[in-house]
Amino acid sequence: MSDHLTSALLNALADGELSGDQSAIVSEHLAGCPECTSRALEQSLLKSATAKAGERYTVSAEFQGRMERLISEAKSSRPVKSPSQPQRAWNESSLRWASLAAVLLVCVTIFGLQRWSSRTVSETTGLVLEVRDQHIATLAANAPPEVISSDRHTVKPWFQGKIPFSFNLPQNLPEDTTLDGANLTYLGGRPTAQLLYSVGKHRVSIFVRQEPTASGLPLRFPDQAGFHVTGFRAGGLEVVAVSDTEMGRLSDLVSRFEQAQAGGQGGAK
Amino acid sequence: MTLLPWKRVVPKSDPQTPRFEDLALPLLPSLYNVAVWLSRNPTDAEDLVQETFLKALRGFDGFEPGSNFKAWIFRILRNTYLTSRSGLAATRTVALEEELEERDDSGPRLVPEGAIDRQTPEVNVLWMSDRAALQAAMEKLSPPLLEVVLLCDVEEMKYREIASVLEIPIGTVMSRIARARAALREMLQGTVRVPGNSGAGGAEN
Numbered sequence: 001m002s003d004h005l006t007s008a009l010l011n012a013l014a015d016g017e018l019s020g021d022q023s024a025i026v027s028e029h030l031a032g033c034p035e036c037t038s039r040a041l042e043q044s045l046l047k048s049a050t051a052k053a054g055e056r057y058t059v060s061a062e063f064q065g066r067m068e069r070l071i072s073e074a075k076s077s078r079p080v081k082s083p084s085q086p087q088r089a090w091n092e093s094s095l096r097w098a099s100l101a102a103v104l105l106v107c108v109t110i111f112g113l114q115r116w117s118s119r120t121v122s123e124t125t126g127l128v129l130e131v132r133d134q135h136i137a138t139l140a141a142n143a144p145p146e147v148i149s150s151d152r153h154t155v156k157p158w159f160q161g162k163i164p165f166s167f168n169l170p171q172n173l174p175e176d177t178t179l180d181g182a183n184l185t186y187l188g189g190r191p192t193a194q195l196l197y198s199v200g201k202h203r204v205s206i207f208v209r210q211e212p213t214a215s216g217l218p219l220r221f222p223d224q225a226g227f228h229v230t231g232f233r234a235g236g237l238e239v240v241a242v243s244d245t246e247m248g249r250l251s252d253l254v255s256r257f258e259q260a261q262a263g264g265q266g267g268a269k
Numbered sequence: 270m271t272l273l274p275w276k277r278v279v280p281k282s283d284p285q286t287p288r289f290e291d292l293a294l295p296l297l298p299s300l301y302n303v304a305v306w307l308s309r310n311p312t313d314a315e316d317l318v319q320e321t322f323l324k325a326l327r328g329f330d331g332f333e334p335g336s337n338f339k340a341w342i343f344r345i346l347r348n349t350y351l352t353s354r355s356g357l358a359a360t361r362t363v364a365l366e367e368e369l370e371e372r373d374d375s376g377p378r379l380v381p382e383g384a385i386d387r388q389t390p391e392v393n394v395l396w397m398s399d400r401a402a403l404q405a406a407m408e409k410l411s412p413p414l415l416e417v418v419l420l421c422d423v424e425e426m427k428y429r430e431i432a433s434v435l436e437i438p439i440g441t442v443m444s445r446i447a448r449a450r451a452a453l454r455e456m457l458q459g460t461v462r463v464p465g466n467s468g469a470g471g472a473e474n
Binding site: 007008011012015017043046047048049050051052053054055056057058059063064066067068070071072074075133136139140141201202225226244 | 293311318322327407422447
């Protein structure tokens, strides 16, 4: 018999992917061809053996628990939009809402003046979310940084003419920490330098932008969905770092970054 | 009370709408298993799965209930792997092999079916029963071939689902499955033919 079944057909047979027509042709052929029947059996055996051999690694109880906590924390910090919740129709209380909106408008106008001197909690939260989202988006994008270099003397000059400020990069990095490159991005509508580091196998984004109100107050951020966020303000710059590495290692890198801005012992240039 | 005419009709609250954890947590063992196979490192695999969960959580609002959640989250895992260090390194390594493979998709087989050396069914059953040797052979597969084997045989996905996860045509899925199985068969037959070398592949497991 010259026209034996092809490998593609034998695979499709083992995988249950034959169409109705193909199935009839294959069945008819197998009924009269011991060689192809043997190959079909072999293909089927290989599939089941691979299926068993492939089930090899099991999740530890610790990791299982970590993932469950991750989901619950992520959902509590950023409630998922619930499409199933019906909106309430307008009713007789709409006038009351309109009144409330008017009062709120007045309040916003009054408090708007105060925002020049003090940052609100929601601003900080918004900044954290934006920083975290940009970091995740960078990791998710299948694209290299705009400037790829581990040399701070290459990365820093790349920003000349792109951002209206300058900053220093630390010369001496913590152990197992490398500079991967940088991107030009925007945070809150302001041009921002995104510096990409690797701490071990964890990625770190350090965002540097101008701080319009140079308050010098330390920044304190809650963790966001498993990511640590920390930062500082100095010399008119606002620096925010985000990563899923250990907080201690992230803080170490950030403190060296802070020393570099001061031109101190961190090895700034 | 009647709804005002401009009010969009919103579907009634559906208590059956699945929550993320209800869909994702049952798939954690599968995701982790595939992640270790691909990254070849349990620590990297945990990072990979964690990042996958974070991305999936963020994108869950856009996930259409009723569509294939398993294919959706595996696609996130696979894309996350591709951008990871191990994934990027593997991509560079197999780039040339991929080019050769694409040529193989459309045309007839370069090697006629009759030219393939086959052993007797009894011998084939013997080498297929050696789980350690099979795992060692799977470890030697390139990532593009390994991932189709894992999705097809271990995860029991249909070709259409695999094509969706890997974002490749179904013809390429079929081609990779054929290549992967041929490679496994060849490696396993090699271990049987040369008993003195048979421990080389499986010894590390």
